[in-house]
Amino acid sequence: MAEFIAYLIAGIATGAIYALAAIGFTLVWQTSQTINFAQGEFVMLPAVLVLLAIKLLGAPIWLGALIGIAAFILIFGVGFKLTVVDPMIKHGVLPLAIATMALSIIMKESAKDGFSAEAQNFPSFVPSQTIQVFGASISLQHLAIIAVAFAVIGALQWFVGGTRLGRQMQATAQNPTVARILGIPVERMVLLTFVINAALAVVASVLISPIYLAKFSNGEVIGLFAFIAAIVGGFNQVRGALVGGLIVGIVDSMAAAYISTQYRLAVPLVLLVVVILLKPEGLMGRKEERRV
Amino acid sequence: MAGAVILWFAPVGMGRYGTYVLSLWLVMSVAVMGLNLTLGYAGLKSLAQAAFMGLGAYATAILTTKYGVSWYAAFALSGLLTFAVGLVLGFPALRVKAHYLAFVTLAFSTLIWLVMRNEQWLTGGVFGVANINRPEFFGIKLFGALEFHRFVVVVTFLLAVLLWWMIRSPWGRAFTALRENPIRAASLGVDTRTYTLLAFAIGSAYAGFAGALYAPLVEFIDPSPFSLSQSFFLLLMVVAGGSGYLLGPFIGALLGVVLPEWLRFAGSLYLIIFATIVMLLLIACPQGVSGLLERGWAKLSGKAGAR
Numbered sequence: 001m002a003e004f005i006a007y008l009i010a011g012i013a014t015g016a017i018y019a020l021a022a023i024g025f026t027l028v029w030q031t032s033q034t035i036n037f038a039q040g041e042f043v044m045l046p047a048v049l050v051l052l053a054i055k056l057l058g059a060p061i062w063l064g065a066l067i068g069i070a071a072f073i074l075i076f077g078v079g080f081k082l083t084v085v086d087p088m089i090k091h092g093v094l095p096l097a098i099a100t101m102a103l104s105i106i107m108k109e110s111a112k113d114g115f116s117a118e119a120q121n122f123p124s125f126v127p128s129q130t131i132q133v134f135g136a137s138i139s140l141q142h143l144a145i146i147a148v149a150f151a152v153i154g155a156l157q158w159f160v161g162g163t164r165l166g167r168q169m170q171a172t173a174q175n176p177t178v179a180r181i182l183g184i185p186v187e188r189m190v191l192l193t194f195v196i197n198a199a200l201a202v203v204a205s206v207l208i209s210p211i212y213l214a215k216f217s218n219g220e221v222i223g224l225f226a227f228i229a230a231i232v233g234g235f236n237q238v239r240g241a242l243v244g245g246l247i248v249g250i251v252d253s254m255a256a257a258y259i260s261t262q263y264r265l266a267v268p269l270v271l272l273v274v275v276i277l278l279k280p281e282g283l284m285g286r287k288e289e290r291r292v
Numbered sequence: 293m294a295g296a297v298i299l300w301f302a303p304v305g306m307g308r309y310g311t312y313v314l315s316l317w318l319v320m321s322v323a324v325m326g327l328n329l330t331l332g333y334a335g336l337k338s339l340a341q342a343a344f345m346g347l348g349a350y351a352t353a354i355l356t357t358k359y360g361v362s363w364y365a366a367f368a369l370s371g372l373l374t375f376a377v378g379l380v381l382g383f384p385a386l387r388v389k390a391h392y393l394a395f396v397t398l399a400f401s402t403l404i405w406l407v408m409r410n411e412q413w414l415t416g417g418v419f420g421v422a423n424i425n426r427p428e429f430f431g432i433k434l435f436g437a438l439e440f441h442r443f444v445v446v447v448t449f450l451l452a453v454l455l456w457w458m459i460r461s462p463w464g465r466a467f468t469a470l471r472e473n474p475i476r477a478a479s480l481g482v483d484t485r486t487y488t489l490l491a492f493a494i495g496s497a498y499a500g501f502a503g504a505l506y507a508p509l510v511e512f513i514d515p516s517p518f519s520l521s522q523s524f525f526l527l528l529m530v531v532a533g534g535s536g537y538l539l540g541p542f543i544g545a546l547l548g549v550v551l552p553e554w555l556r557f558a559g560s561l562y563l564i565i566f567a568t569i570v571m572l573l574l575i576a577c578p579q580g581v582s583g584l585l586e587r588g589w590a591k592l593s594g595k596a597g598a599r
Contacts, residue, residue: 102567280388
């Protein structure tokens with residue numbers, strides 16, 4: 001039982017990370033029909049940039065973190081939208097999806113060649129201690145991840161549902177044409193979702209890197225699980241991505257503990273295929289019927 | 293045809309390694325050809341082409357080394373196996389919605405890779421399968437690099453002709469109709485689901501064939517060349533060469549396989565350069581190099597005609 005609780009908490013913690021990446025993924029998907037195959041690299045790179053800023057500038061950690069994070073949001077929020085998505089969206093979704101694959105390769109290889117092929121330690125803001133709850137030792141880092149991730153997701157929910165700007169963003173996501181008629185600056189709203197996506201990736205990156213270390217190849221697994229989370233939960237719902245992320249995180253943690261470490265990756269993949277077969281719109285998703 | 297003749301003689305005097313690179317180019321072209329059918333003609337994003345290639349390579353390697361099956365039979369079986377797996381994989385994914393295929397193949401790719409790595413009794417795990425023999429051709433042993441290269445030229449040529457014939461047939465035109473406008477194709481009585489599924493399965497079979505050629509070419513296989521990122525890379529080759537063009541795969545594979553050999557000085561930066569080229573191509577000319585050539589040709593001949 002004690003073990004089970006420990007695995008559960010660890011699963012929720014990684015699940016919260018997947019949820020952050022998956023939420024950004026669905027936001028971008030909704031507003032611009034872009035499948036961002038570089039989503040995993042979006043989570044990998046901020047940590048590398050932070051370390052790079054610290055190393056190059058000899059800056060203290062907080063300054064390095066600020067510079068790295070600001071650079072990332074600027075380049076991969078605003079820059080991504082303006083230089084990759086905008087010129088390509090007119091050719092259709094397929095070239096854009098392939099362009100994001102190219103982008104993922106560029107990001108991964110740049111991190112490898114420009115920084116390091118080895119995993120690097122990443123400073124943690126929380127001491128690596130464990131506390132005892134019902135006889136289970138639970139890492140403080142996991143608890144901190146859960147707390148921060150949920151605070152961020154809560155703030156996002158409040159922003160989307162409770163503010164004027166957020167509601168405009170939502171309207172854009174649901175129907176850009178109508179939103180435009182209603183006088184919503186659609187372009188600016190789309191840009192905002194890209195910035196939010198980058199910001200969520202930054203949060204995920206800073207939270208997970210102290211545990212998983214900063215490594216160029218981290219994006220592969222995170223990206224895969226974020227996709228699975230988004231589809232399992234429902235492509236067209238922020239709430240769905242959250243639920244999907246948690247499910248995938250917990251399933252992954254349990255599979256590693258109780259089934260097989262070699263095949264832990266396989267269990268969420270099977271989950272994905274089952275969900276696509278039985279409920280293609282995702283567990284929390286709405287049906288989208290668009291034929292002509 | 294002329295290309296095949298040139299390639300037959302091309303490696304003379306290029307040395308073992310140069311010949312190997314040329315053969316590798318053709319083998320990758322076969323895999324890219326299949327993906328070109330899936331993506332370029334049927335408009336499907338498959339992220340498992342490298343995994344299918346792995347399936348074919350491992351099937352051929354295991355059948356020929358462990359069970360003494362002849363290469364020709366193993367080649368046919370590899371194609372059959374990947375075709376069948378393509379059907380099984382595509383059926384549920386396409387039943388739902390087109391872009392789910394991307395995610396199902398993403399999952400499949402990872403699963404295949406896990407099996408290749410973990411099932412040591414079958415695949416040798418990370419140590420792979422070694423001592424894969426090259427086939428005989430009517431009693432002539434094809435052990436040398438040059439002999440095997442010529443064999444690869446012949447097989448690639450036959451596969452290219454087969455694909456060309458398929459695309460020219462009514463079948464192929466149905467594929468193209470699918471790409472241009474699936475809804476109109478459906479209203480014209482094209483059974484979209486069956487044709488999309490067939491395009492995917494045939495495309496996968498070509499990856500299987502490529503794998504069956506790849507295994508004896510390198511004579512040793514391990515899981516690393518069949519990973520998910522390799523599938524991404526193959527997709528980029530399709531796009532760079534020009535998706536939907538007959539010659540596109542050869543140009544794409546040339547850019548992806550042979551060019552790095554010339555750009556040795558760039559080292560591992562090559563991948564970044566290649567991906568950047570693809571992105572710029574997509575912005576400037578989504579039809580890839582073939583599209584650029586066609587445009588240039590149209591301009592030239594248009595000018596000549598006006599004079």
